Amino acid sequence: MSNIPAELKYTKSHEWIRVEADGSLTIGITDHAQEALGDIVFLELPEAERDVDAGEAVAVIESVKAASDIYAPVAGTVLAHNEAAIDAPESVNSDAYAAWLFKLRPADGADLGALLDAAGYQSEIADA
Amino acid sequence: MSKLTPLHAAHLAAGARMVDFAGWDMPVNYGSQIEEHHQVRRSAGMFDVSHMLALDLEGADARRYLRGLLANDVAKLSLPGKAIYSCMLNPSGGVIDDLIVYFFADDRYRIVVNAGTADKDVAWMRDRIARTGANVTLEARRDLAMIAVQGPEARQRTWQALPGAQAATEALKPFQAAESDGLLIARTGYTGEDGFELTIPAARAEAVWNALAAAGVAPCGLGARDTLRLEAGMNLYGQDMDDDTSPLDAGLAWTVDFSDEARQFVGREPLETNGARRRLLGLVLDGKGVLRAHMKVETEHGEGETTSGTFSPSLEKAIAIARLPLAVAPGETVQVDIRGRKVPATTVKPPFVRNGKALV
Numbered sequence: 001m002s003n004i005p006a007e008l009k010y011t012k013s014h015e016w017i018r019v020e021a022d023g024s025l026t027i028g029i030t031d032h033a034q035e036a037l038g039d040i041v042f043l044e045l046p047e048a049e050r051d052v053d054a055g056e057a058v059a060v061i062e063s064v065k066a067a068s069d070i071y072a073p074v075a076g077t078v079l080a081h082n083e084a085a086i087d088a089p090e091s092v093n094s095d096a097y098a099a100w101l102f103k104l105r106p107a108d109g110a111d112l113g114a115l116l117d118a119a120g121y122q123s124e125i126a127d128a
Numbered sequence: 129m130s131k132l133t134p135l136h137a138a139h140l141a142a143g144a145r146m147v148d149f150a151g152w153d154m155p156v157n158y159g160s161q162i163e164e165h166h167q168v169r170r171s172a173g174m175f176d177v178s179h180m181l182a183l184d185l186e187g188a189d190a191r192r193y194l195r196g197l198l199a200n201d202v203a204k205l206s207l208p209g210k211a212i213y214s215c216m217l218n219p220s221g222g223v224i225d226d227l228i229v230y231f232f233a234d235d236r237y238r239i240v241v242n243a244g245t246a247d248k249d250v251a252w253m254r255d256r257i258a259r260t261g262a263n264v265t266l267e268a269r270r271d272l273a274m275i276a277v278q279g280p281e282a283r284q285r286t287w288q289a290l291p292g293a294q295a296a297t298e299a300l301k302p303f304q305a306a307e308s309d310g311l312l313i314a315r316t317g318y319t320g321e322d323g324f325e326l327t328i329p330a331a332r333a334e335a336v337w338n339a340l341a342a343a344g345v346a347p348c349g350l351g352a353r354d355t356l357r358l359e360a361g362m363n364l365y366g367q368d369m370d371d372d373t374s375p376l377d378a379g380l381a382w383t384v385d386f387s388d389e390a391r392q393f394v395g396r397e398p399l400e401t402n403g404a405r406r407r408l409l410g411l412v413l414d415g416k417g418v419l420r421a422h423m424k425v426e427t428e429h430g431e432g433e434t435t436s437g438t439f440s441p442s443l444e445k446a447i448a449i450a451r452l453p454l455a456v457a458p459g460e461t462v463q464v465d466i467r468g469r470k471v472p473a474t475t476v477k478p479p480f481v482r483n484g485k486a487l488v
Contacts, residue, residue: 041439
């Protein structure tokens with residue numbers, strides 16, 4: 001069974017989003033996603049200050065099996081990426097919710113309401 | 129509906145992640161593909177390869193028939209249990225399949241072919257029997273299971289698991305097989321490590337699998353099998369070569385035996401006319417990323433393409449097999465197009481890893 005923390009938001013494309021106290025977003029991939037990908041060996045993450053659109057492919061996760069795009073959940077500006085995860089890509093396998101990938105400052109008017117809650121994501125992956 | 133091997137229930141019980149492979153429901157890993165890979169390089173792992181098809185060829189014309197069917201020459205087999213690797217070619221010189229053929233007697237051989245090509249292979253072989261009028265019978269042995277036990281400790285642990293096996297197989301050299309207690313035990317494999325491939329009556333497969341597990345042989349999935357064979361520089365049918373690929377362009381010239389000028393095997397003429405037109409080399413990525421199949425490779429001598437690529441767990445670098453212009457030599461720097469990014473890589477002569485040691 002996948003671990004789906006109740007306090008996070010999710011996308012259909014298997015990113016998790018934590019809304020921080022200052023309104024910024026921390027983004028990673030879900031436990032379900034890491035399990036489906038298999039051993040993760042390489043991360044290509046967006047540089048700080050890059051402006052991204054909602055749904056834009058901004059990062060790449062390479063597992064032993066395949067390369068997968070990671071999408072920006074909302075429009076915004078990249079604040080940082082996780083250097084530690086780049087150095088140890090397997091950390092995404094061992095704890096997908098600790099090994100965040102990048103942080104985003106949402107653009108004005110970015111629609112966080114469209115993100116899934118834990119129950120919504122659970123039913124999303126149950127249908128798949 | 130997927131086909132199931134006699135070990136299917138054992139895979140599910142071991143918590144395998146299953147995938148479809150050539151119509152078979154097969155384990156891709158039992159947790160971590162990378163750990164399974166290391167297990168084979170460092171001690172011993174086992175793979176269910178029962179989806180591959182064993183065929184028995186018998187009859188007075190068996191030897192003559194195979195000498196016309198295969199690009200390698202079974203005439204070099206005289207010791208019972210000895211095997212060779214060969215391509216089976218179509219009349220244009222493309223590879224119908226790659227296979228292993230075991231010699232038991234001039235009128236009795238065992239052939240093991242790939243799962244995905246099995247139907248095509250059998251149809252082609254039967255058609256050749258009909259057309260040549262050879263006095264042979266070909267029997268598909270779906271009553272057998274196959275387990276590959278691979279790694280530096282593979283033989284030792286197999287002997288531990290199977291009473292009597294040591295005496296029967298201790299003297300086997302690579303590419304030799306012997307029978308022991310109803311099993312055919314061959315010193316072959318697809319990982320670049322020492323080990324055995326066991327052919328087992330289906331009803332006994334699970335007991336053998338469990339005995340090997342009890343002797344410390346770890347179950348390994350098709351994922352690790354792919355990274356191991358790629359590091360070992362071994363071609364995968366359907367990926368590194370196919371019906372449109374000449375074995376001479378796929379690094380398999382060593383398996384094509386032209387030495388007997390009178391031997392007219394299928395595909396010989398186009399191979400002799402065309403010669404080698406491409407060169408198979410390994411690539412080790414110098415920059416960041418992971419190599420995959422079908423990436424464009426730019427060299428000083430023209431363009432080529434990767435046919436297989438992965439992250440090598442042993443080297444901790446991305447590696448690939450590539451088909452390149454003939455003039456490219458090992459040690460050259462080339463540029464690989466990774467999703468629009470040009471990343472430098474160095475050409476090497478495969479294998480990348482053999483018997484646990486990095487060779488590049």
